[in-house]
Amino acid sequence: MSAFEVGNKLVEMCRAGDFRGALEAVYAEDIVSVEAQDLSGEGREVRGLDAVRGKTEQWESSNEVHSCEVDGPYPHDDRFTVHFKLDVTPNSGPMAGQRFQMQEVGLYTVKDGKVAREEFFYHMG
Amino acid sequence: MSAFEVGNKLVEMCRAGDFRGALEAVYAEDIVSVEAQDLSGEGREVRGLDAVRGKTEQWESSNEVHSCEVDGPYPHDDRFTVHFKLDVTPNSGPMAGQRFQMQEVGLYTVKDGKVAREEFFYHMG
Numbered sequence: 001m002s003a004f005e006v007g008n009k010l011v012e013m014c015r016a017g018d019f020r021g022a023l024e025a026v027y028a029e030d031i032v033s034v035e036a037q038d039l040s041g042e043g044r045e046v047r048g049l050d051a052v053r054g055k056t057e058q059w060e061s062s063n064e065v066h067s068c069e070v071d072g073p074y075p076h077d078d079r080f081t082v083h084f085k086l087d088v089t090p091n092s093g094p095m096a097g098q099r100f101q102m103q104e105v106g107l108y109t110v111k112d113g114k115v116a117r118e119e120f121f122y123h124m125g
Numbered sequence: 126m127s128a129f130e131v132g133n134k135l136v137e138m139c140r141a142g143d144f145r146g147a148l149e150a151v152y153a154e155d156i157v158s159v160e161a162q163d164l165s166g167e168g169r170e171v172r173g174l175d176a177v178r179g180k181t182e183q184w185e186s187s188n189e190v191h192s193c194e195v196d197g198p199y200p201h202d203d204r205f206t207v208h209f210k211l212d213v214t215p216n217s218g219p220m221a222g223q224r225f226q227m228q229e230v231g232l233y234t235v236k237d238g239k240v241a242r243e244e245f246f247y248h249m250g
Contacts, residue, residue: 004248036201071208074230074246076161081230081246083196083208105199105206105230121199121206123129 003110007073007080010108010115014070014082019056027052028114036104036122063088066099073108082106128235132198132205135233135240139195139207144181152177153239161229161247188213191224198233207231 001009006026013022033052035044046055065088072082084106089099104122108115126134131151138147158177160169171180190213197207209231214224229247233240 034201036199071228072230073248074161074228075248076159076232076244076246079246081206081232083228083230103196103199103208105197105208107201107206107232119201121201121204123198123200 001110001113002075003078003080003108004073004075006110006113006115007075007082007108011070011073011082014068014084017065017068019060020053023049023053023056026115028111028116031115032117034117034119036120037124039124062092063090078111079107079109082108126235126238127200128203128205128233129198129200131235131238131240132200132207132233136195136198136207139193139209142190142193144185145178148174148178148181151240153236153241156240157242159242159244161245162249164249187217188215203236204232204234207233 010022010026013019013025027049029049030047031049031052033046033055038044046052065086067087069085070082073080074082082105083103085101085103087099087101090096102122102124104120107119107121109117135147135151138144138150152174154174155172156174156177158171158180163169171177190211192212194210195207198205199207207230208228210226210228212224212226215221227247227249229245232244232246234242
């Protein structure tokens, strides 16, 4: 699959709210996932599909998602980007109970038809 | 300036419709600009501020811009992204007179406080 085809699959599943299914469908076993900021206090980078599954489950269990708009994918060679608009309320941590909106862009690099690297672009606080 | 500061300046000027002013304010002399597709028929990549000025003037003179929404900047280390929603009517070329809407993401790499590389992500046709 091309980067655009992988991106379309990812966007389709994210729009359906199936973030965990998206991992299984289009992520490589050796995926590297890099945040713009160390929001969790556990570092910005995680490596491997198991670690990304854990990060996704942690995020889903600690946030109530009111809405998630997903625009894209926008391809460029073996990469694509996706624009996310999130409206969430964290249920733990320093922001617990405080509903907020944020936007971010994901930059995805595709190798052998799978997402091998994802980098999130945003500015928080 | 950090990538986020450079991005804020770029976004502010693009929102004001001052694309040429943005080049003078935040672009490096040796800027490299890469399109996702060869829409002009003259190649995907241009190098140097003079060439990017020419590309910008060419684009402005060949399109009527009805609106341009600019979201961002979204930073990540020495890079930032910007999300554009365009509503334009080309006045020349194969699409002349056909109003259309498109979205794209720009990925900008900052060196020494200036944009040294820009890459546009989109899918046309």
